[in-house]
Amino acid sequence: MSVQTSAIDISHLLERYPSHEGQEALMGLLQDIQEELGYLPVGALETVSSHLNIPLSHIYGVISFYSQFSLTPRGKNIIKMCMGTACHIRGGQMVLEEIRSYLGLDGKDTTDDRLFSLEVVRCLGTCFLAPVMMIGNKYYGKLTTAKVRKILKNYQD
Amino acid sequence: MHEDLQRINDTKDLQDLRERLKRERDKDKVRIRICMTGCRAHGAEEVMKAFEEEVEKRKLGVEIVATGCHGFCAQAPVLVVDPYGIFYGSVSPDDVPEIISETVEKGKPVERLLYTDPASGKTIRNARDVPFYKNQKKIVLRNCGEIDPTSILQYIERDGYAALAKALNEMDPEAVIGEIASSGLRGRGGAGFPTGRKWSFARAASGDPKYMVCNADEGDPGAFMDRAVLEGDPHTAIEGMTIAAYAIGASEGYVYVRAEYPIAVEHLKKALQDAQALGLLGENILGSGFSFRIKIKKGSGAFVCGEETALIASLEGRRGMPRPRPPFPVQSGVWGKPTCINNVETLANVAPIILNGGKWYSGIGTEKSKGTKVFALAGKVNNTGLVEVPMGITLKEVVFAVGGGIPDQRAFKAVLTGGPSGGCIPEDLLDLPVDYESLAKVGAIMGSGGMIVADDRTCMVDLSRFFMDFIQDESCGKCVPCRIGTKRMLEILIDVCNGRGTVEDLQVLEDLAYSIKDSALCGLGQTAPNPVLTTLKYFKDEYLAHIEQGTCPAKVCKALIQYRIIPDKCTGCGACLKVCPTAAITGEKKEVHDIAQEKCIKCGMCYSTCRFEAIEVV
Numbered sequence: 074m075s076v077q078t079s080a081i082d083i084s085h086l087l088e089r090y091p092s093h094e095g096q097e098a099l100m101g102l103l104q105d106i107q108e109e110l111g112y113l114p115v116g117a118l119e120t121v122s123s124h125l126n127i128p129l130s131h132i133y134g135v136i137s138f139y140s141q142f143s144l145t146p147r148g149k150n151i152i153k154m155c156m157g158t159a160c161h162i163r164g165g166q167m168v169l170e171e172i173r174s175y176l177g178l179d180g181k182d183t184t185d186d187r188l189f190s191l192e193v194v195r196c197l198g199t200c201f202l203a204p205v206m207m208i209g210n211k212y213y214g215k216l217t218t219a220k221v222r223k224i225l226k227n228y229q230d
Numbered sequence: 231m232h233e234d235l236q237r238i239n240d241t242k243d244l245q246d247l248r249e250r251l252k253r254e255r256d257k258d259k260v261r262i263r264i265c266m267t268g269c270r271a272h273g274a275e276e277v278m279k280a281f282e283e284e285v286e287k288r289k290l291g292v293e294i295v296a297t298g299c300h301g302f303c304a305q306a307p308v309l310v311v312d313p314y315g316i317f318y319g320s321v322s323p324d325d326v327p328e329i330i331s332e333t334v335e336k337g338k339p340v341e342r343l344l345y346t347d348p349a350s351g352k353t354i355r356n357a358r359d360v361p362f363y364k365n366q367k368k369i370v371l372r373n374c375g376e377i378d379p380t381s382i383l384q385y386i387e388r389d390g391y392a393a394l395a396k397a398l399n400e401m402d403p404e405a406v407i408g409e410i411a412s413s414g415l416r417g418r419g420g421a422g423f424p425t426g427r428k429w430s431f432a433r434a435a436s437g438d439p440k441y442m443v444c445n446a447d448e449g450d451p452g453a454f455m456d457r458a459v460l461e462g463d464p465h466t467a468i469e470g471m472t473i474a475a476y477a478i479g480a481s482e483g484y485v486y487v488r489a490e491y492p493i494a495v496e497h498l499k500k501a502l503q504d505a506q507a508l509g510l511l512g513e514n515i516l517g518s519g520f521s522f523r524i525k526i527k528k529g530s531g532a533f534v535c536g537e538e539t540a541l542i543a544s545l546e547g548r549r550g551m552p553r554p555r556p557p558f559p560v561q562s563g564v565w566g567k568p569t570c571i572n573n574v575e576t577l578a579n580v581a582p583i584i585l586n587g588g589k590w591y592s593g594i595g596t597e598k599s600k601g602t603k604v605f606a607l608a609g610k611v612n613n614t615g616l617v618e619v620p621m622g623i624t625l626k627e628v629v630f631a632v633g634g635g636i637p638d639q640r641a642f643k644a645v646l647t648g649g650p651s652g653g654c655i656p657e658d659l660l661d662l663p664v665d666y667e668s669l670a671k672v673g674a675i676m677g678s679g680g681m682i683v684a685d686d687r688t689c690m691v692d693l694s695r696f697f698m699d700f701i702q703d704e705s706c707g708k709c710v711p712c713r714i715g716t717k718r719m720l721e722i723l724i725d726v727c728n729g730r731g732t733v734e735d736l737q738v739l740e741d742l743a744y745s746i747k748d749s750a751l752c753g754l755g756q757t758a759p760n761p762v763l764t765t766l767k768y769f770k771d772e773y774l775a776h777i778e779q780g781t782c783p784a785k786v787c788k789a790l791i792q793y794r795i796i797p798d799k800c801t802g803c804g805a806c807l808k809v810c811p812t813a814a815i816t817g818e819k820k821e822v823h824d825i826a827q828e829k830c831i832k833c834g835m836c837y838s839t840c841r842f843e844a845i846e847v848v
Binding site: 097171197202214 | 268270271272303304306448449450451452453454457489490491527528529530531532533544545546547548549550551606608609610614615646649680682684688693696697700703704706809811833834835838839
């Protein structure tokens with residue numbers, strides 16, 4: 074159903090993945106949608122389902138397996154806090170807890186004002202900056218609890 | 231970089247092109263090579279921009295090259311000024327005018343930006359004399375930091391695609407496999423399976439088409455070797471893949487790469503387009519009649535997808551869950567067809583082996599582990615970065631000679647290889663040679679190349695808990711030993727970290743570890759207990775300190791530590807009081823402050839804020 078009823082137009086993304094590619098095209102298409110919209114709205118998934126002829130249940134299975142896919146809208150600034158080994162032994166856990174408590178996340182990953190979303194990632198591959206996080210495409214390295222507060226405050230102002 | 235690329239029809243065309251490129255290279259021209267991959271995180275883009283503006287302003291004939299990783303990440307952003315070979319670290323845009331006036335225009339070094347050898351206190355002018363580089367041997371990383379990774383012509387100039395031309399023209403597929411087998415090359419993804427043997431199985435398997443897959447799903451936290459190769463020299467992976475495809479008879483290829491590596495994906499895409507445009511990939515490569523196509527597939531954040539059967543499931547657009555083997559992927563892989571999967575670093579070794587011969591390669595390394603290994607050195611070590619060392623070098627040499635030892639005069643405690651699948655190796659085993667067998671003998675593994683150094687402030691129980699937490703997160707949930715067994719192990723580790731563990735728990739932990747090793751479905755589960763087993767073996771006293779004395783010797787485990795103010799050092803400045811999120815700190819201005827332990831959540835804010843070292847952890 075719902076190529077018509079879906080409010081979100083993803084036809085230009087569908088063009089990159091011809092229907093006959095089916096399942097092989099699924100991950101790439103989901104990645105492109107998420108990159109453009111920031112998350113995967115159900116309407117778009119219904120379109121994907123009929124375009125690639127894959128049951129919605131299979132698509133849901135794939136989305137829920139991979140940590141990068143999100144079914145809910147994300148915040149304006151995406152914080153990727155690295156929790157790789159180097160960051161861990163250089164005190165990343167304390168920084169992470171500080172981010173959570175400062176932003177009042179309390180189990181959620183997006184702030185109520187949708188200014189921030191927090192993602193815990195396993196290694197950004199910049200271990201020389203440990204502990205490190207990214208906000209958008211910008212790296213912030215050698216973090217301490219005090220430093221991370223200041224950085225977040227700057228984004229709020 | 232935009233280059234005018236015309237299709238190369240045969241080997242002679244390629245050779246002519248290479249000779250012309252070499253001839254046209256002005257060896258005296260000043261060339262500034264700036265790392266534009268990892269160093270971007272430290273402001274390399276701003277430095278590059280400053281160079282471009284200054285060169286433009288002064289109308290200088292200088293070539294500025296945005297390269298891949300130079301390896302010495304601790305000194306980021308780094309650059310080298312050729313033809314002098316002068317190495318500069320921690321460069322800021324403000325340093326650029328001076329570098330131009332002194333080095334570019336006069337050929338003189340800017341003393342303050344040179345690397346200072348901590349041992350002698352003297353500055354070192356040339357990159358090759360810096361101890362960090364001196365003990366390395368570069369085969370895989372031969373072009374990283376030397377060329378612009380977005381320029382296929384610079385790759386060709388440095389003998390790129392010569393190995394492919396040689397294989398297609400002068401060797402039949404069996405001869406290619408024979409050369410790789412005689413080199414002794416083993417899989418660099420971690421398990422160390424002989425590459426030549428894998429290729430001969432794939433060649434012998436029946437099925438059409440066959441697939442050649444490059445595994446670039448580098449998920450091991452603390453490892454960034456494959457990222458560096460794909461970012462800094464993507465063509466070497468493509469050339470290795472194409473040679474492999476020719477050897478096994480594959481016509482289709484995939485690179486399965488982590489989506490967390492946007493620069494690697496970007497450079498790889500460009501490299502594939504350019505190789506295609508030149509006829510080094512695609513139909514009838516170099517007029518040989520051999521055709522091979524490569525597609526990029528991005529992973530989506532699942533560690534288990536590094537396991538080859540899980541990777542195949544993910545390539546096919548399914549949940550990335552492993553399946554029992556046999557059948558092995560070489561018999562039944564992508565879409566049920568024979569599939570050969572090699573890691574990026576393995577493939578980066580292929581072209582040099584074909585060019586120089588298996589005998590040359592087998593002359594490097596130890597009896598059973600040939601060639602070099604790239605390690606991502608990180609953690610509590612001075613020279614964090616990417617290093618390529620010959621197999622057989624001792625861990626001590628890697629950590630101290632190349633890595634420059636431990637920062638802040640702290641004591642070395644352990645080195646971890648193989649990430650969450652590996653082990654913690656203590657100080658008395660530091661003379662161990664780096665090779666597959668020696669590392670396995672002490673309970674660790676070679677792994678893909680993450681090497682993390684721990685000092686006396688790293689708690690080994692907490693570290694084991696960290697890895698088990700990681701495994702729990704990343705376990706796909708298909709088999710019971712991994713899904714539930716590692717959960718039980720994690721619970722025990724959490725208890726020990728919180729001071730609630732018992733000595734009996736340690737026996738349960740060990741029993742669980744061996745059961746999981748024996749019964750888990752895939753490599754992720756089978757190796758998951760390694761960090762626990764090695765820490766139990768080499769650092770049992772730390773477990774016992776948590777259990778029996780209720781203390782964390784490294785002062786890491788929160789439940790067992792307290793933050794206290796040292797009255798003699800406290801100036802009463804109020805800085806800690808202001809940042810404390812729970813108002814646990816009290817005290818008048820200019821008077822000694824106090825921390826109310828019942829309110830303290832041990833966030834460490836006061837500790838990292840205090841400028842007088844007046845807060846201690848006990």
